[in-house]
Amino acid sequence: MKEKIQNLSKSGSLATRLIFTLVALFIIIQLYVLSSVGTQGEKVKYLRDMQAQVKIENEILRASIANLQSSQEISKTASEHLRMQPAQVVYIDLGQYNISAQR
Numbered sequence: 365m366k367e368k369i370q371n372l373s374k375s376g377s378l379a380t381r382l383i384f385t386l387v388a389l390f391i392i393i394q395l396y397v398l399s400s401v402g403t404q405g406e407k408v409k410y411l412r413d414m415q416a417q418v419k420i421e422n423e424i425l426r427a428s429i430a431n432l433q434s435s436q437e438i439s440k441t442a443s444e445h446l447r448m449q450p451a452q453v454v455y456i457d458l459g460q461y462n463i464s465a466q467r
Contacts, residue, residue, distance in 0.1 A: 431437060442448040 432441075439450075
């Protein structure tokens with residue numbers, strides 16, 4: 365009978381140790397996960413801020429492209445930087461036939 369009580373006592377302390385170990389392991393894992401999520405949250409915020417900044421830069425560049433594609437800007441660039449002049453077109457009226465020529 366004494367042996368049964370000792371065996372039950374040993375198995376009870378083993379179960380207690382096992383439960384304590386599992387609880388401690390669970391707490392350690394939870395702390396690790398929470399700290400990892402915290403640093404990941406900071407990274408996500410940084411990336412979202414960078415994304416917003418790049419979107420603003422893209423809008424500025426799109427506006428610049430639209431401006432540079434305007435006919436006035438093209439004409440200005442052609443005359444100032446490329447030294448191009450508008451062509452002189454002369455129309456000759458030959459009655460019903462319209463003929464144009466460049467000079």
